[in-house]
Amino acid sequence: xxxxxxxxxxxxxxxxxRFRAWEQELSQLFRARGYRELSPSLVMSKMxxxxxxxxxxxxxxxxxxxxxxxxxxxxxxxxxxxxxxxSYRGAVFRRPAHExxxxxxxxxxxxxxxxxxxxxxxxRELVRLLLEVPAQVGLRGCAVQLGSAALLAEPLRVEAIPxxxxxxxxxxxxxxxxHRVYDALDGSxxxxxxxxxxxxxxxxxxxxxxxxxxxxxAYRELLDTENVARAAISADVGPHAVTLRVDTADVAGFxxxxxxxxxxxxxxAAFELGAGGRYDGLYPQLGKPxxxxxxxxxxxxLLDLADAHPELFTQVAT
Amino acid sequence: MTLLIAYPKGRLGDExxxxxxxxxxxxxxxxxxxxxxxxxxxxxxLVFLKGADLVEYVARNVAxxxxxxxxxxxEKDVDVLELADLGLGRCRLSVSAPVGVxxxxxxxxxxxxxxxxxxxxxxxxxxxxxxxxxxVPLTSSIELAPALGLADAIVDLVQTGRTLVENxxxxxxxxxxxxxxxxxxxxxxxxxxxxxxxxxxxIVRASA
Numbered sequence: 001x002x003x004x005x006x007x008x009x010x011x012x013x014x015x016x017x018r019f020r021a022w023e024q025e026l027s028q029l030f031r032a033r034g035y036r037e038l039s040p041s042l043v044m045s046k047m048x049x050x051x052x053x054x055x056x057x058x059x060x061x062x063x064x065x066x067x068x069x070x071x072x073x074x075x076x077x078x079x080x081x082x083x084x085x086x087s088y089r090g091a092v093f094r095r096p097a098h099e100x101x102x103x104x105x106x107x108x109x110x111x112x113x114x115x116x117x118x119x120x121x122x123x124r125e126l127v128r129l130l131l132e133v134p135a136q137v138g139l140r141g142c143a144v145q146l147g148s149a150a151l152l153a154e155p156l157r158v159e160a161i162p163x164x165x166x167x168x169x170x171x172x173x174x175x176x177x178x179h180r181v182y183d184a185l186d187g188s189x190x191x192x193x194x195x196x197x198x199x200x201x202x203x204x205x206x207x208x209x210x211x212x213x214x215x216x217x218a219y220r221e222l223l224d225t226e227n228v229a230r231a232a233i234s235a236d237v238g239p240h241a242v243t244l245r246v247d248t249a250d251v252a253g254f255x256x257x258x259x260x261x262x263x264x265x266x267x268x269a270a271f272e273l274g275a276g277g278r279y280d281g282l283y284p285q286l287g288k289p290x291x292x293x294x295x296x297x298x299x300x301x302l303l304d305l306a307d308a309h310p311e312l313f314t315q316v317a318t
Numbered sequence: 319m320t321l322l323i324a325y326p327k328g329r330l331g332d333e334x335x336x337x338x339x340x341x342x343x344x345x346x347x348x349x350x351x352x353x354x355x356x357x358x359x360x361x362x363x364l365v366f367l368k369g370a371d372l373v374e375y376v377a378r379n380v381a382x383x384x385x386x387x388x389x390x391x392x393e394k395d396v397d398v399l400e401l402a403d404l405g406l407g408r409c410r411l412s413v414s415a416p417v418g419v420x421x422x423x424x425x426x427x428x429x430x431x432x433x434x435x436x437x438x439x440x441x442x443x444x445x446x447x448x449x450x451x452x453x454v455p456l457t458s459s460i461e462l463a464p465a466l467g468l469a470d471a472i473v474d475l476v477q478t479g480r481t482l483v484e485n486x487x488x489x490x491x492x493x494x495x496x497x498x499x500x501x502x503x504x505x506x507x508x509x510x511x512x513x514x515x516x517x518x519x520x521i522v523r524a525s526a
Contacts, residue, residue, distance in 0.1 A: 097397070143508045177400035177499075245508060267509035270378040 009102045015303055019106060022299055023089055025136040026108045033129060035087035035110045040070035042090070052093040052103060063093040067296060068282070071111055076286035082113045101271075102300055109276070109296030113283065119291050123221070123260055123278060124228040130262050130274060130295055131232050135240035137302060138314040142273075143243040143265045146226055147250025149257040149277070150218035155197050155211040156254075159190035167255065173198050174252040201249040218259070222246065225260040239314050253277070262295050268309045273301050321506070323357065323517070324365050324372045324384035330407035330498050331366065334385055334525060337406070341524035343517065362517070370394065373501070382506035383517055385525075389475060389496045392439045399502040401518045404525045406498035411436060413491040414482050415471035416464050421491050424471055425449050433463035434473035443473075443493045461485040498525075 011019055027037065044051065044062045051062040064070050067088045075083055089108040096103060110129065112122035127146070134142040152173060156166045165184060172180035181198045185191040193210045200209040206219050229244050250261065259278030266273055276295025283290035306313055323343065325331055338344050342359040349355045354365045367375060369390030375381040377396040385404065389411055413432070415424060424430055430451040434440045437453050444451055454469045461481055463469040475496060476482060476489050500521055507514045 141509070145508055172400070175398065175400050179403045180400060245511070265505055265508045267505065268379060269505045270503075271505075 007096070007102045008104045009300060009303075011303070015307075018306060019299055019303055022137045022302065023106070023108055026133065026297060027087065027089055029132060029136050030087040030108075030110050030129075033085070033125075035085040036083075037087045037089070038071060038074065039088065039090065040064065040067070040074045044070060045073050050095050052095065064090075065092055065094050067092060067107060067109055068111065068279070068294060072282050072286055072292075075113060076283060076288045082115055082283075082288070082290040084112065084114060086111050086113065104300075106299040106303075107296045108299060109294060111292060111294030113290050113292045116291055119259075119278070119280075119293075120221075120224065122291075122293055123225055126276070126293055126295060127225050127229045127260075127262060128232045130264060130276075131229060131242050133264065133274060133297055134242055134266075135238070138240070139266055139273075139302070139305075139312060140239045140241075140314055141243075141267050141312060142240070143245055144229065145245045145247055145250060145263045145265060146222060146229065147247050147252070147261045147263070147277075148218055148222040148259060149251045149254035149261055150259055151201060151206070151215055151222070151248055152197075152251035153254045153258070154214050154218065155194060155209075158211065158214065159188070159194060161185075161188065161190065161194075163255075169194065169198075170251050170254045173201060173249050176202060176249060178202060198249070201251070204246070204248050206248060219248075222248070222260050256281070259293070264295075264297070266305060266312055268312065269301065269305050271298070271301050273298055273305070319361070321362050321383075321513070321517070322365055322375075322381040323362060323521075324367050324375050324381040324386075326372055326384075326386055326498070327366050327368050330369075330385070330387050333406045334404075334498065337526075338521065338524040341520065343520050343524065359517070359520070373398065376501050376503050379503040379505040382503050382514060383521070384501050385498050385521065386501060387496055388494075388499050389436060389439070391499055391501065392494075393436055395438065397504060399504055399507055400499050401502055402500040402522050404498040404500055404522065406525055408495070408497045409475045409477040410489070411439060411473065411493045411496050412476045412489045413471055413473050413493065414461075414476065414487040414489045416486055417488050419471065419488075419490070424490075427470060430471075431469040432471055432473055433460050433469035435460060436473055439493065440473045461487060 042064050044064055047062040051065050054061045087110045091104050091106055093104055114122050152170055168184040169181050178198050182195050185194055197209045197211055226246050233244055256279050257277040258280040261277030263272045264274035274295055274297040278293040280291045283292055343357050345364055346356045346358045357364050369386050372384050372386045373390055373394040376384040376398050431454055432451045433454040433456050435457055437455055460472045460474045463472055479489055502514055
């Protein structure tokens with residue numbers, strides 16, 4: 001059998017020092033905010049399509065592709081009550097969306113797994129925590145984007161749009177392409193209503209949407225999160241001050257996320273540096289009626305950015 | 319900070335430059351064979367690239383904006399913002415076969431071979447139609463493939479259909495309409511949405 005070596009990043013001295021420093025800074029921050037670290041196994045207990053696999057004798061082993069799922073398997077099995085704040089750090093192995101992306105990616109992140117009464121508090125805490133991240137890694141000029149996949153999921157559910165079409169609609173809306181949303185809904189009796197809704201999301205004008213009545217709750221959640229973030233940002237005028245953007249058309253991941261979503265960007269970055277949001281559907285699937293939200297910071301992408309644009313960092317650890 | 323806009327080479331690029339050439343986002347100097355020139359708008363530079371490459375430059379946030387055919391965009395399927403359908407370079411991505419051969423004839427073939435440059439888009443269409451076929455990837459002169467026995471039919475861009483007729487082929491099924499799209503790097507849009515929206519509106523207005 002031929003040995004395949006996809007793009008795994010080797011880190012040399014400077015990169016390793018930078019990577020370890022960031023990992024430590026962020027872990028300390030999370031610990032200081034009450035997040036307890038867990039380390040789920042590098043080997044997943046189940047397999048899914050697209051997982052990076054190894055051969056072990058007669059067996060196939062799936063490598064950890066995502067911390068959220070790895071943690072959910074672990075926590076749902078080991079805990080009777082929602083464990084609250086948890087954090088993690090380590091590598092995940094994913095088939096890249098683009099050939100230049102590495103297969104092995106380093107991440108640090110947090111999850112807040114609670115009962116229904118703590119959902120709002122957890123969302124607010126997470127957005128405040130994400131806003132602290134750029135200062136920890138010395139990155140300036142960052143933007144945090146808030147979205148809500150729920151603003152699309154509910155109308156698609158009401159109109160009974162098939163999953164494949166719904167996925168296409170979400171993709172094109174997230175890419176700000178209403179003309180493509182129109183194409184994707186060819187033949188659907190709900191086409192005119194959903195395209196009108198897409199236009200409203202792009203304009204940030206939910207009140208004019210044909211589904212405005214059904215979306216009040218989801219929209220209010222997003223606005224609450226925005227208010228908390230604005231209050232946190234207004235106090236910070238330093239070099240690491242973050243710009244906040246709300247994009248109601250950011251509905252990416254609508255099949256997974258059920259509430260507000262967060263993304264961390266920097267100028268010149270090809271990809272988001274951090275991402276997350278509320279996903280209340282995962283734990284019930286594992287038999288636990290828990291609510292969950294979190295975000296992860298993609299250290300591999302931060303390392304790439306520091307190599308390509310060191311001027312974006314106030315200090316680059318070496 | 320200088321911002322890069324990528325314009326396509328070829329027919330779509332010619333059509334675009336005809337419309338946009340005298341606007342603020344036209345080249346400030348005659349590009350000749352240069353691949354990078356300043357635009358009239360201060361702080362903006364233009365690069366001229368082939369479709370598939372152009373998508374990569376925007377996807378990696380090297381160029382903040384770009385104009386590219388939806389054919390090239392669909393083949394890459396990357397996470398870039400598609401801000402407008404400019405309606406330029408309109409044509410169709412179609413299945414064409416030798417005269418007298420219908421889509422039904424092709425679907426009944428035990429081993430259908432389709433020559434195309436557009437492998438991803440063709441495969442999606444085949445999946446939707448429930449047809450299986452061997453895709454023969456070619457990059458140019460696709461129309462020759464059926465006549466020389468390399469494929470039973472082709473999937474290629476059709477504008478007037480004259481090249482097809484001259485090579486004994488007929489368009490039998492339109493897979494999708496193709497036109498020039500204005501795309502933006504997600505990172506660039508997030509970093510400065512006002513500037514990107516302003517430049518995008520200049521391009522949309524000039525190319526109308």
